[in-house]
Amino acid sequence: MLLSAHRHLPLNFVTWPEYQALLTAVNPAVQEFLTDSGNTVAADLDRAYDAHQQSVKKWLEHARSLVHIAMDVWSSPQRKAYVAVHAQWVDEAYKPRKALLGLPNLRRSHAGAAMTPHLMEIIRKYHLAPRIGYFTGDNDAKNDTCLRQLAVGLSQEYGLTFDPVSSRTRCAGHIINLSLQAFLFATSEDALQAAIEQAQDEANDVTVSDALHDRIQSNTCQKSHGRRNKRNDTAGWRSIGPMGKLHNIAVFIRNSTVRNDAWDDIAGKALGIDNITRWNSWFKLLDAAISQEGPLSIFLNQYHEELEDDILTHDDWQVLKMTHEFLQPFYQATLEQQMEWASIDQVLENMDILFLQFENAKVSHGRAVRSITRLVVILKQVKYVNNARMVNSVHMGWWVLSKYYEESDKNPIYATALLLHPEKRRRYLDRHWAEEWRQTAIAGARRHWAKYKDRPLSSDSAARLSNERREVTPYERIKQSMSVLDEPGDEDEFEKFVNSPPRHMTTNTPLEWWCREEQRIEYPRLHQMAIDILSVPAMSDDPERVFSCARRTISWDRARLSTDTIEKLQCLSNWVKNDLIRKLYVAIDDEIMVVAGDDDDIPDPSLLY
Template sequence: MASQASGTSVSNSSIGSFASKLSWNFNTFFAIEYPDKHLQLETGPKRRKTKGHRAYVCLHCQKPPWSNRVPGNAIHHAGTVHQALMRVSEPEPGPPSSPLASGISFGDIDRYIVSRPSQAALRNCFNKQAYIEAVVGLLTRRRLPFSAVEYSELRDLALACNPAVRDLLITDRKQAMGYINSNYSLYSSRLAESLQRTQSKIHISSDLWTSPHRKGVPAICAQWVDDDFKLQKALLGLPECRYSHSGATQATLIAGTLRGFNISAPNLGYYVGDNAASNDTCLEELAKVLKAESGVNYPHKRRRIRCIGHIINLALQAFLLARSKEALRAALEATADEPGSTMLEEFSQHLHELGSAQIVEQSHTTAQQEQQLEEREEQPARRSIKVRGKRAATTHQQAGNNDERFAGWQGIPALAKLHALAVYIRSSALHNDQGYDAVGKQLGIDNITRWSSWYKIITITVQKKAQIIQFTADHDSDLEGNALTSRDWQMLERTLEFLQPFHEATLEAEGDMASISQSLELFGLLLGHCEKWKAHYLQLINRDDRIVHSIDMCWFILDKYYTMTEDVPVYAAALLLDPSKRKNYIEECWPEEWHEDALAAARSLWEEEYNHDVEVQLSEQSLAAPVLLKRKKDTMLSKMRLELRNKTMAEARGKDDFDSFISEAPIALAEGVTPLQWWCSDDVRTAYPRLSRMAIDILSIPAESAEPERSFSGARRTARWDRLRLLIDSIEKIECIGNWLREGHIKPSAEGGIGLPCDPEVIEGDI
């Protein structure tokens, strides 16, 4: 609606001779505007000399606004729509009457009386802390640049809400960083205090990342069960790793972060990380630091959990690419034990042809050399595409030069052709537009380090089969004979079906409530899936040596790391403590020769760490037995009570035992209830006071090191290319505050928390 200020005051004479006959003031109802005033004439760029047609805009109609070019229509509008206001404006002879007597309520009058509060009143109603929390949330959780506080638009937005607070707004980026620094100090100490009251051990996960401004940054994350028996997680730090990325250097940074949050060796749980050799070195060095600081032996080998998502990634790199170093080594180890096998010679020859002999020789090199090799292997495939649209076709034509069974996707015509199609579409903007118009989706491109890129390409291709067939037919000459045949389509559909369980397993294991109790089950399911498909393609009617080899590569990886879980008893213990599995799962799903070792390993964990010095707590607190009054001499009744108490304690001890629990029949958990949530319930903890401690410790271990990866994804948006001057210390605090807001460790004042109460620190240098 046009405001009165923007319009033109209207005199009664300006609207005609009949204006003088009006009993009310036209100006209190309408303003004149000239909508055509600034329009150019059709004959040229000159402006019109007159103002053009006038429009009468009603000052009292807001939603929707009303205007008309005919004054008579305006008068009619006022008389019909605003009749009550017209009666108020008409003076009547005689004594003044009340508004109610004239047919209008006090509420109607209040709508037209604009209140103008004083400057002091406006400033008093300004919630400065809520404003600071909103700005800090935008800078940390939403990752706006610090220059945003200097945006005139952001300032105008705040002043539009309250024009009296100009001097209270944050308009300096160093001031904004000062608020982040001061509140980081407050909440890091509060988080450290809460970590002293946990109901489980504190499990950590870490990974190393190279930032866009070429800084080595490890993300250190923690997960635990708090004093309310709820699963919590937090980013503890993103320190800078300078000069060396070795495991020893990372261990020093992790130890410093643990020290900053007062996490001691007795409270430290399990470490979750990928399969890099530097992580083994890191954990070994961390154990030495903890031993020197607290005198406690940290069993680093038994506390090393391997990220199942990383294992799945390696396995499917082997399936699709046959270039994973880990896969090649596993294949050599597997074939070396088979006398008379010709596969070892063929495979070794192929390793030599690919230049992979160096990979085998690196098995005895230092951790630093291994890391450099891994970095070379994990470069994206698209970086090697130098001739647009032609590399894939050339690769497919040259695949026959080597043994196609061991050539990865290059030796599988369907995947090689699909890669050629993806490269062709991405080779120019013209091809990309043609592909999108024809298919209706972006096909994407494969990446040598992410099997999921292949999964997504194949999924879209199968979904858009008809459109892609038409597109390849229209551009067959450009694709150089890489059109997909019916056999290729069958291969893609089967490959998609093979990859589907791996995709679902990855999503399940990276969930917020995922637990290590799922790891062995997922291993078993995926290995069984590989064996089923291998048997299918070994049949004479379905024989395909390429697919069999790819499945073998995938199986070798899974089996290698599946076997390594035997060295970490917590894997079997987690499965046995799942009330929906227990020992019944092992007896039904595992070979009999595996049973005793798994049960013995889990039992040793129970006996060594959880079945000591607990009976006092059990008898005095958990059982809540009646306290007998002291008497001068024993009575028959007191003896009967003592016998009853001893019997109750014996029954409780028998029930609160590892072997007793796992021997019971599995139970079905309610939908949406995890094994950890089941153990955290009051009834279960009362029934199993000792065993619940073990279960809560173990079932709170994450299955993947997904949190560091999420932290890197966020930090990548914080340290984007136009913010490369940000210090790592600032990035660490930004990401930590954002993470703590997201995870609920910082509760805003609007939700009943203390919010961000600290005044800003003074910052002298860069941020």
């Protein structure tokens, strides 16, 4: 079963003569137990999924933090749509955990209202309602609709109050990607706003990138009296400048084995190609082209006639190098937020870095925005004053980033996460934000803290306090009366922490820092708020990884797999990967045998693998 779920082998691999010969060579006695039908594996898959699902449910029931959800929708090669529901939390031992909770088939509609029933079913199945945390997804309007419908469902079924606005966090990588796409493709604010509105219409099922690309191509077709062909397509890309030319060159190389071989002979390594759905693929193409400028110039000289207007001039190369330099922070910011256990505390800091990149470029704009150092209206373009296209590109990227930065004001969790970072605290806001923004952010964090400050102490914190309050001797009573230390509870934990000087962490993440025992002792209530917030993912990249894994499962010769089987295979694979399955069993003549697992695990006869 593990080979099917985790290594993407067909369910009937147990019938392969080569596989059976290998088992027989290891142990001839196994011959009588070999199966000649893949149906046996399918039945075992159902039993294994049901049993291990109970184990995952126990992990969630003992969570120390809220259970946060990252979700996304994917269209598979089968022409089926799936919604991935991926959870993240802190377990009983104060270790961060992840798990795919479901990959249900989304039939007939991709709208948010169609996603909600699947989400409610998963909440019921794993008993998540009392522990539901934040939902992370891209900026698609269907996610807003889904959470509004979810709020209604949770209220009707569980009597819970769920705020679909403050419980919604936006995938930071998606915001960066949108800003990058605007930088590359948008020609005006009106065109950009139209593309965003088109993408927000759930009935369209298009992305901002798709909408911008379609506008580029449609404008070219109109100039060519509506004729749409390969030449018009390349002309459309060429209309965005040197980056469009580079795209056409990459496509030109890829679309012919002869030209690909010619490029390989010259450069010895692939140039690559951009992809609308791959974040930062344009930067990678730029990086490869600039590092191989010499070989690319030789190739362009060889195919000068075929490439015609896509030949890169000296001025084009200068623009490409400026673009590469400008986009580097976008690339690194995305990588930072894709790291294992990247948290929401990174979101505003990375957006501040990108805003500073725009400010350094002296972007012209007529509105006041949250500057890194002050509230400012930047009126004059300087760095790229001699390149009108670059001026417009920087302006378009800034416009999108500012639009989604303002969205973060609707949810205090972003600024609260910054304040709870041991290396930032209030000093970060005092040093980098204007007074108006600081006061709003701190007030929001205090309102959030009010939900935690009067909570009963956890059992281990209460036990420590009771030990400290044991009967004391007269000497100890006098000594305590002379103490200048604060009594537990005398000082507000939140104010104490955020107003203390930042200090270097000896841990990899702020979440890990807060999970340490010394922080749990010093901040018996604040640490709970900290792990609830800092366990929220910065991006919805875990569902993307699930889709990549599922794509390998649904190979061209496995297209007949049912959606239910695909969901179970992906869940089991994910649970193994995330170390949630601790004990593996095999069944021989109805006898359950342990083949792997921790010695202290409690055997479960129903757990078949």
